[in-house]
Amino acid sequence: MNAEQTPDTPPVVATEAPAATAASVTGLAAVPHKAVLGVGLLAVAALLTTGLLWQKVSGMQEQLARQSGDANSQSLEALALAKQAASLAQETATRAAVMDSRLSEVALQRSQLDELMQSLSRSRDENLVVDIDAALRLAQQQAQLTGSVEPLLAALKSADQRIVRAAQPRLALLQRAIARDIDRVKSSAVSDTPTLLIKLDELVHLADELVLANAVTAVRPAPKASQSAVAPAVSWWQNGLQLALNEARNLVRVSRIETPEAALLSPEQGFFLRENLKLKLLNARLGLLARQIESARSDLSDAERMLTKYFDASARKTQTTAALLQQVQTQMRTLQIPQLDDSLAVLATAAAGR
Numbered sequence: 533m534n535a536e537q538t539p540d541t542p543p544v545v546a547t548e549a550p551a552a553t554a555a556s557v558t559g560l561a562a563v564p565h566k567a568v569l570g571v572g573l574l575a576v577a578a579l580l581t582t583g584l585l586w587q588k589v590s591g592m593q594e595q596l597a598r599q600s601g602d603a604n605s606q607s608l609e610a611l612a613l614a615k616q617a618a619s620l621a622q623e624t625a626t627r628a629a630v631m632d633s634r635l636s637e638v639a640l641q642r643s644q645l646d647e648l649m650q651s652l653s654r655s656r657d658e659n660l661v662v663d664i665d666a667a668l669r670l671a672q673q674q675a676q677l678t679g680s681v682e683p684l685l686a687a688l689k690s691a692d693q694r695i696v697r698a699a700q701p702r703l704a705l706l707q708r709a710i711a712r713d714i715d716r717v718k719s720s721a722v723s724d725t726p727t728l729l730i731k732l733d734e735l736v737h738l739a740d741e742l743v744l745a746n747a748v749t750a751v752r753p754a755p756k757a758s759q760s761a762v763a764p765a766v767s768w769w770q771n772g773l774q775l776a777l778n779e780a781r782n783l784v785r786v787s788r789i790e791t792p793e794a795a796l797l798s799p800e801q802g803f804f805l806r807e808n809l810k811l812k813l814l815n816a817r818l819g820l821l822a823r824q825i826e827s828a829r830s831d832l833s834d835a836e837r838m839l840t841k842y843f844d845a846s847a848r849k850t851q852t853t854a855a856l857l858q859q860v861q862t863q864m865r866t867l868q869i870p871q872l873d874d875s876l877a878v879l880a881t882a883a884a885g886r
Contacts, residue, residue, distance in 0.1 A: 664691045665879040675869045709874040720870045732817045739810045743847040
């Protein structure tokens with residue numbers, strides 16, 4: 533029965549389904565249209581925003597490009613200016629060096645001109661002071677070389693005469709100093725060098741005649757008168773005995789020598805001892821000629837020690853040599869030439885313009 537009713541009477545459910553489906557389709561069709569519209573609006577807004585942003589970025593890029601170009605041009609200008617400044621600084625340094633050299637030359641020329649002006653403007657009194665100072669110093673050197681005070685006296689007297697002729701009150705102090713130096717030079721006892729040289733030569737000649745301390749002295753023979761008086765009373769055997777005794781006495785000699793070195797000298801050593809003594813005296817002579825007073829005194833002291841130590845002090849030649857050597861040493865102490873300290877000090881003060 534159910535199978536027969538299906539074609540004729542369709543079910544209610546089947547007729548209502550298409551209407552619901554159509555309504556749902558209509559709703560679904562309305563929803564995508566709005567979404568598409570919103571998406572389109574968003575896309576348009578995004579495009580507009582992107583266009584604005586692209587335009588802004590393009591403007592920024594152009595501005596950055598312009599600024600970069602300006603910076604590059606400014607850096608190039610700065611580099612050119614730096615090079616120009618460096619070349620200018622180098623040129624300025626070169627000019628400064630040239631100016632310094634020229635300034636030093638000008639300063640040197642100025643100093644030379646000042647000295648020339650001072651020398652030209654120096655007064656007659658200053659020239660006189662300079663001349664007297666040079667003359668006194670030259671006289672001092674000559675006195676040291678010659679060992680005589682005559683150059684000093686001559687220079688001092690000449691300076692005194694020139695000051696008197698100048699008649700300048702400001703040179704009165706110098707005149708008094710020169711007078712004091714003249715008195716001191718005249719009162720000083722200076723030995724005569726030629727006399728000392730003669731005495732040294734005499735000592736050299738006496739050195740060959742000196743008797744050594746250990747020299748054998750000859751026995752003095754008895755007087756002939758006494759021998760002739762005694763001879764008749766002495767027999768031949770007594771005479772022979774006397775001769776034997778005399779020969780025995782000559783074999784042994786007793787003498788007193790203070791230094792053992794003198795007793796041990798051989799004849800050959802005595803020869804060299806005399807030669808050494810003469811060399812000491814000759815060295816003293818050369819030292820005196822060369823104005824080496826201390827060296828000459830030392831050589832004379834050595835010669836005196838050798839004379840006292842190795843030679844017979846009781847011999848007449850030794851005593852004469854010792855006395856002459858003592859005279860030479862005493863005169864050697866007075867060989868010091870007096871100095872012109874007062875006059876030179878006043879001259880230095882006057883030359884300085886004080």
